Amino acid sequence: MIKRVFSNLFGSPATRLYPFTRREPFAGSRGQLKNDIAKCIFCGQCQRRCPADAIVVGKKPDKSWAFDRYRCIVCGYCVEVCPVKCLSMDPKHGD
Amino acid sequence: MSKRTIIPFGPQHPVLPEPIQLRLVMEEERVVEALPAVGYIHRGLEKLVEKKDYNQCVFLAERVCGICSFLHSVTYCQGLEEIMSVTIPDRARFLRLIWGEVHRVHSHLLWLGLLADSFGFENVFMHAWRCREMVLDLLERTAGHRVMLGVSCVGGVRRDISDEGLADILRTVDALQKEFDEFVPVVLNDYSIKQRTVGVGKLTKEQAAELGAVGPVARASGIARDFRETGYAAYGEVGFKIVTETAGDCYARMKVRCGEMYECLNMVRRAVAAMPAGAINVPVKGNPTGEVVARLEQPRGEVIYYLKGNGAKNLERMRIRTPTFANLAPLLAMLPGCELADVPVIVLSIDPCISCTER
Ligand code: SF4
Numbered sequence: 001m002i003k004r005v006f007s008n009l010f011g012s013p014a015t016r017l018y019p020f021t022r023r024e025p026f027a028g029s030r031g032q033l034k035n036d037i038a039k040c041i042f043c044g045q046c047q048r049r050c051p052a053d054a055i056v057v058g059k060k061p062d063k064s065w066a067f068d069r070y071r072c073i074v075c076g077y078c079v080e081v082c083p084v085k086c087l088s089m090d091p092k093h094g095d
Numbered sequence: 096m097s098k099r100t101i102i103p104f105g106p107q108h109p110v111l112p113e114p115i116q117l118r119l120v121m122e123e124e125r126v127v128e129a130l131p132a133v134g135y136i137h138r139g140l141e142k143l144v145e146k147k148d149y150n151q152c153v154f155l156a157e158r159v160c161g162i163c164s165f166l167h168s169v170t171y172c173q174g175l176e177e178i179m180s181v182t183i184p185d186r187a188r189f190l191r192l193i194w195g196e197v198h199r200v201h202s203h204l205l206w207l208g209l210l211a212d213s214f215g216f217e218n219v220f221m222h223a224w225r226c227r228e229m230v231l232d233l234l235e236r237t238a239g240h241r242v243m244l245g246v247s248c249v250g251g252v253r254r255d256i257s258d259e260g261l262a263d264i265l266r267t268v269d270a271l272q273k274e275f276d277e278f279v280p281v282v283l284n285d286y287s288i289k290q291r292t293v294g295v296g297k298l299t300k301e302q303a304a305e306l307g308a309v310g311p312v313a314r315a316s317g318i319a320r321d322f323r324e325t326g327y328a329a330y331g332e333v334g335f336k337i338v339t340e341t342a343g344d345c346y347a348r349m350k351v352r353c354g355e356m357y358e359c360l361n362m363v364r365r366a367v368a369a370m371p372a373g374a375i376n377v378p379v380k381g382n383p384t385g386e387v388v389a390r391l392e393q394p395r396g397e398v399i400y401y402l403k404g405n406g407a408k409n410l411e412r413m414r415i416r417t418p419t420f421a422n423l424a425p426l427l428a429m430l431p432g433c434e435l436a437d438v439p440v441i442v443l444s445i446d447p448c449i450s451c452t453e454r
């Protein structure tokens with residue numbers, strides 16, 4: 001314990017000065033949803049499965065894919081069900 | 096009889112992580128009676144299962160609690176697997192055990208910090224939470240999220256842990272063990288902590304049995320009951336030792352949880368060593384028909400899920416009995432006779448999780 005006391009006294013803080021110092025996200029972490037829209041076939045699977053109703057897919061002819069980041073609970077379910085695998089999870093949070 | 100005063104404790108109180116109100120009937124500085132008032136954080140999650148399909152509800156169940164989240168989703172999945180007669184692969188059972196036990200360590204560390212905070216021991220609070228950060232990072236590395244793991248699904252788990260990931264788990268477990276060896280004995284032998292916890296908030300074995308205490312609260316009163324004994328998930332193969340104490344006071348509850356943290360680390364080690372290869376989930380077809388009562392041991396005690404399906408993709412009913420609900424009656428039995436200053440310590444000693452109690 002004495003060792004810990006000294007390292008607490010003279011060591012650096014256990015916390016980071018966020019947002020100035022950021023930790024690199026871990027690989028495989030679920031940060032935010034990304035869609036490679038060029039590959040998307042607008043099938044609507046992701047919209048139907050999303051538990052948070054965060055995705056709205058416009059069917060033909062207008063073909064649109066809209067996603068509300070603030071509704072998303074980053075569960076990754078849509079990534080799993082997308083038939084063409086155009087959805088992916090970016091380990092980064094924000095921007 | 097001296098004059099009685101009623102002091103409202105909560106719903107907003109510096110030591111309370113979540114809102115519950117206890118109306119404390121006081122005689123001078125002593126609590127004579129405590130009357131609980133709940134209902135500050137009801138979210139209607141049980142009703143929501145009627146609107147979402149049973150696969151989406153795995154994520155819903157996970158959000159019942161922000162601390163033992165993974166274990167809620169596992170209980171839900173185990174229930175549905177029972178209704179639908181699905182046998183999950185061995186590897187999935189082991190992975191559920193590993194994540195579950197790592198989750199338990201995180202929950203107990205969080206609790207230890209909050210308990211220390213309740214009697215003003217900020218050092219222990221920060222130290223416990225610093226260790227907890229190691230656990231949360233491990234969860235993020237292996238499952239992709241710090242708290243809402245989202246890895247359980249009906250039929251197994253969604254994500255595998257690679258050999259490198261398993262080695263990472265072992266390294267973190269060893270590092271945690273080193274930290275625990277350093278600070279747990281200090282916490283358990285500290286004079287001021289003992290002054291605040293020994294003999295405080297006593298619950299006898301008879302009271303605990305009569306009032307239906309569960310989890311560490313029951314085990315600290317000498318009742319050796321733990322649902323993991325039944326060997327669900329991979330507990331049968333991995334095996335574990337029940338940690339019990341007999342004093343039934345706040346110190347005993349602290350000792351039980353500290354002992355359990357060590358036991359969790361041992362279980363994770365054994366599970367990693369015995370990890371079978373193979374698939375991590377099986378496809379599940381059809382919709383659930385029938386009803387089931389699923390039970391599982393969470394960090395706070397035994398949780399009970401009642402699930403009823405009628406052949407549609409949405410469940411007809413879900414009902415959850417959380418461990419804190421079972422521990423509220425014992426809490427009310429612990430409070431009479433204590434000093435007002437001990438109330439926060441006693442309340443924290445049952446590790447209350449009001450959000451999941453009210454869902
Ligand atoms: S599931 Fe994939 S392909 Fe289908 S609409 Fe969603 S993103 Fe596009």
Ligand code: SF4
Nearest residue numbers: 050072073075076078
């Ligand atoms: S990650 Fe989950 S919540 Fe977010 S859009 Fe996909 S399915 Fe919906």
